[in-house]
Amino acid sequence: MTAQARRTDPFELEPVTDPGRRLVALAERHARDLAVRAPKHDREARFPGENVAELQRSGLMAACVPEELGGMGVRSIHDLVVGINRLARGDGSTALVVNMHSNVPWLIAPQWRAATAAGDLAATAPLEGLLRAIVDGQVIIGAAFSESGTDMLHPLLTGTRVDAGWSLTGRKVFGTASGAAQLLFVPFRVAEPDGGSRTLATMVPVGSPGLEIVDDWDALGMRASASQDIVFRECIVPADGLTDLGAWGEWSPLWLVGVISNHLGLVATFLGIAEAAREHALELVTTRRKAPAGRLLAERPGVQHLIAENEIDLAACRAMLTRTALIADACFQAQSGPVESLDALHSLHKDFQCTKWLVTRKAIDIVDRSMTLAGGAGYLNASPLARLSRDVRAGPLMQPFSPNEAFEYIGKVTAGLNPILVG
């Protein structure tokens, strides 16, 4: 058997639709260039502008825009996830940016299709405008979910009703791609007449008065993702075109669909990082020899053991992720009708959280073992493993849920209890 045999790995994630196959082929081509530039972007903590420009030119940034509008027409979340996975093998930060961006066209394309089918021009126009702008490379979409001192379900960014719409004040953190986006998706809290509160969301153009993107992104890893702080100081957004995410502090179907679809791509990003590390380590131990015997490193029992541990973890990650993404596709399609079941979505979200926990944890383990396989050389910044070990660590920090919380959520949903966590 040749060493290449391992590369025909049947557990590999593979697209299941034609648009997906086109996306993945394209992503694999891009990944090679991304990998070349990744060390420089990492060192300089600089947004990979040339990467994104290339991805716009090739059409990949329009992966989820309908073909009728000039996009690639990917509808399957599974296949989008596979494409993101391939990009991440080249550069995790870029994959993170592309995933966050692509989630919006993936979410609104069905609305555009429905509005078009219904001949509802009023509804069609704004959606179509945004989708075409993505195709034309005029818009990158960033996200601003996280805030310090609270969780995603309880945004503290406050919207106050004013004549022109809503006036937003507060601060978001970890705003992926915010350093390069034209539009930011922003959830905020508004008071309701009955004393309760509600979570709305809107798309805020970068450059709006009262919106400051702080050039402060200096993290352990994912350094090219421009995940900057965003300060809102009486930033006015229009009252139309808002998304109602439901009662503040509660899971609505929209929240769940958004989180699951977006985060499947995040998980695929960390899997891709782990795959790159594993490939690097395998290449190394199947080509390097060591004194005194001069045999391949891979001939050593301890090396074989580590390789095998990585294969087991990798197989589990891939099997879980592909299975969950296919289930999500089925679930989302089944729910394209009028009524969505919150229970079914919690059940899917529980499965997704199992997958997220396992994949982001095992991805860290795979990179860690890859560094052990490489020995001291992998600890030097000249090795991609040093960067990959920093990038992959972001995985479990993505909300919801941190490993602090995932067990509680999974346990509660499984036991049929109210899935709201102890605050």
Added chain:
Amino acid sequence: MTAQARRTDPFELEPVTDPGRRLVALAERHARDLAVRAPKHDREARFPGENVAELQRSGLMAACVPEELGGMGVRSIHDLVVGINRLARGDGSTALVVNMHSNVPWLIAPQWRAATAAGDLAATAPLEGLLRAIVDGQVIIGAAFSESGTDMLHPLLTGTRVDAGWSLTGRKVFGTASGAAQLLFVPFRVAEPDGGSRTLATMVPVGSPGLEIVDDWDALGMRASASQDIVFRECIVPADGLTDLGAWGEWSPLWLVGVISNHLGLVATFLGIAEAAREHALELVTTRRKAPAGRLLAERPGVQHLIAENEIDLAACRAMLTRTALIADACFQAQSGPVESLDALHSLHKDFQCTKWLVTRKAIDIVDRSMTLAGGAGYLNASPLARLSRDVRAGPLMQPFSPNEAFEYIGKVTAGLNPILVG
């Protein structure tokens, strides 16, 4: 959300063919009765004769016999595996017996189909005879692979050429179902003229002169599987109808296909045992209350944490097993032509060994946590958990490979090295 929501688990193994769906429905019906009888069979270490009789009557023992011959016509190894999984939820020992038995018709049905299609009556007749005997409930097939002091690839049971065929002498151990079978599948070693040796296999009728089945099965678990020692003392078997498994000590395509197809069902058995334990524990913590607060056990943080750990492991096991079994189906179908690729089969076997290691290990963990969830009550023999904890421990002991060895094999295949282990 109701507690039942958890039972619509989308990670559940599901059949993908029509015969598979019929098999699984049937297996689920049987499983209920099997579960009722399991404690008694376990206590008495007695072969579950009435179970097997029922499975013969319902046709389940002929799951893999072609429909034209009166069987259920299951061709997909994936679907056979799902059926075995369902039986194992009722009784692991019975599932073990059914799996070992069913592997033979699964392996020879394609031969029968090919011979029939070619009009080769000479080849058709003996295959058809055996397949019909299975349908008629006249034959249960057991297996006798293992021996003490050696591994499966190096059988020490010796065949010596005599006029009437081959004279077998030696001892097999862990002969699943040997205490109740009519036929035993037995590999043995023969010398070759060039000084090398070869592994042949044959089906030996129970009751043959020189064949003694020792009534000695007294194990920690799987106590109803009648996995007895089998002593051969100049036991004569005919020279025709032998299966050539290749050079002694080397992997042939036949060995690999046989091991993978048979052991997927073994793995499914241990998954089924874990599923039964998890179900029992979930039922308990969602219904029992404890002083002083009187709330459900499932309300406690530690309980939720354990439930979640089980869900993650269970999801990984199911995703891995179903994925591997589907890949095996594709691989076996691709190889139904004349040439089989040893490399491709080693690659599949590597994937299977990853799956086997993970599932048998995590199955033990799931049962262990289920016992922790049940508390002291689960440690009493009155609880099914005590039996399940003993049954599930057999998983990693199934050859090839023990956990001693699986890492070495996986590592070597992945690195493109010769996959023969250090002896």
Added chain:
Amino acid sequence: MTAQARRTDPFELEPVTDPGRRLVALAERHARDLAVRAPKHDREARFPGENVAELQRSGLMAACVPEELGGMGVRSIHDLVVGINRLARGDGSTALVVNMHSNVPWLIAPQWRAATAAGDLAATAPLEGLLRAIVDGQVIIGAAFSESGTDMLHPLLTGTRVDAGWSLTGRKVFGTASGAAQLLFVPFRVAEPDGGSRTLATMVPVGSPGLEIVDDWDALGMRASASQDIVFRECIVPADGLTDLGAWGEWSPLWLVGVISNHLGLVATFLGIAEAAREHALELVTTRRKAPAGRLLAERPGVQHLIAENEIDLAACRAMLTRTALIADACFQAQSGPVESLDALHSLHKDFQCTKWLVTRKAIDIVDRSMTLAGGAGYLNASPLARLSRDVRAGPLMQPFSPNEAFEYIGKVTAGLNPILVG
């Protein structure tokens, strides 16, 4: 290096006082006989009467009785723990019984010493009577802490004031040694005038009217420990000689000292079981050879890996247990004065719970790997490993705390929060 080198393991638990050294030497002698009889007691689920009789004759059952009264004079809880550890290498059930029994003289000997020093004859007499009865082999003490549906801090066994003392009604479970003891230590709940309740404890003679010991002990393991159910039906106990364990549902210093001192020996029992399994497996792999190469099993890389995993776990268990027991000795001596600090005891209890979790968990892992090392042979009931795997599983079930709960307790104490668990 010879294979014996491993037996001079410097991590071995070793006694630190002279009486401790005598105890350990004696325990090691007994352990050999205990090991011979263990299979039979296990099979028959029978109390090891002849073991205990021998231990009474040799004086080991009086390990903690002062030398002046004819005992061995062991004061160090560390050294008692080492002695229990040695017994457990021979038979876990017997070690469990001896530990439960020995805890009482260990607790009351300081009271006797203090009373004697103070010349307080009234206080001295009953203590001395009991201690001498232990020396004379007239008394084995069992314990009855656990109840179904509640935890140790919240006993539901109810004491009602009657003229003759207290009338007890309720049911205890897992009463270690109850099938053979002359006296049982029994906590129960009494109502207080202010509407609250309190936990008292007393020693109940077996044979008392209204006390029934149910001959029902049939568990997965620890089958010779006679840990039977105990039913109280208006069983009258005298009102004097009671121990006040504090407010019902709250930790008092007495509770903590009792739990820590008693459970250190339990933990040592499970360590001893693991050590016996590891020794058995090491003996096997350093003497058995396997076809085709005929080399020792220990020459195989996978076997070496498993051995090493066991050594790491074993070293951690021993280091943790000996360190915690020495700290406990220091803490208990520091507190022999009038004032005991509940905070200091919770801190010690937290450390103990870390130790208990690690040792009982790793002991299971060590036995599990030992079975893997032994292969299928270890799964047969003819192997001690089958029994050890059942015995060792009792470890994490011992209250307080189950693994359900230990994390919460440790986390709360470490964070300086109220250590009472979510009920």
Added chain:
Amino acid sequence: MTAQARRTDPFELEPVTDPGRRLVALAERHARDLAVRAPKHDREARFPGENVAELQRSGLMAACVPEELGGMGVRSIHDLVVGINRLARGDGSTALVVNMHSNVPWLIAPQWRAATAAGDLAATAPLEGLLRAIVDGQVIIGAAFSESGTDMLHPLLTGTRVDAGWSLTGRKVFGTASGAAQLLFVPFRVAEPDGGSRTLATMVPVGSPGLEIVDDWDALGMRASASQDIVFRECIVPADGLTDLGAWGEWSPLWLVGVISNHLGLVATFLGIAEAAREHALELVTTRRKAPAGRLLAERPGVQHLIAENEIDLAACRAMLTRTALIADACFQAQSGPVESLDALHSLHKDFQCTKWLVTRKAIDIVDRSMTLAGGAGYLNASPLARLSRDVRAGPLMQPFSPNEAFEYIGKVTAGLNPILVG
């Protein structure tokens, strides 16, 4: 209980000799300043010159120099290890440098004592010169053990006999403190007349002709340790004052004593890093509150669980390290006579490797959980956790043995086999 209660942790490493107590008190004072400067040194990958200057002024760099010569007189390796542990809580790189440096006076002080006691002035003088130079702050000692493409037992740096001594040619890597040392300890290989080869070692003054220290240190972590490459190009060293480390490729007593004594301090360094991370995380979760409930983070079940996992791991690390270091002290003292037992040292080395594997692995886990406890904030470079997570990863890479190899070594020594690894 107050949150401070956790800081009276009885598992804390504590010195056992008077010089050790003085060292530890001094190290704790220094650690505070080290912690303040650590971020800057890390960012700039700059040797912490001012730290070392302060440590020279306070006398800490002369910890192991005899008191008669002006040093602190620490003889116990255990106590040196505790001092290193305290420094590492402030800055891992500095602790690494101090440990590497201090190992030499620790090793030669007994030689000086013996020579002085014997009145052997010829032997006393050079030792005394070096020891006094350390006290006077004239000498920092670095080490140059590692080379690329080989392991420590098989140095490829070659010594060729010339008139003036030995001419060294080759390249060392990971030369801790080499960027700031005055002397480097360097093992090299020489040919023997019989065709074999031998490993010698010498102290090479920085600045020697033919010695180049490459200013290239740019690693993931331990960035202030100046662990640079060192190139030897016909660098001449004198023939006297050499240390004979035995046959090339074989373990000698000197190798083992050197490795164990030096690496105990390395392990203590990584424990100190983990302790700093844990302290930071505990501080955070016991003071920060989160919306909507506004309760302490430590009130959450998932947070308590993570805290507890850290406490268990930390307790195991501390118990293992202190136990092993005390055993090493006993072993080294027992061997100060003429004959050292290679078997006894391998047994000790095996125990040390168990400790090293556990502590360096668990230290990574503790820092990882601390980052999870801190959430996204811990992933920013503004947090010490980001640096600690990079520093701690160096632990398992320290030779011998990498985790690739440690299992094989431990397994072989335990089984009584030849402890040389498969090459």
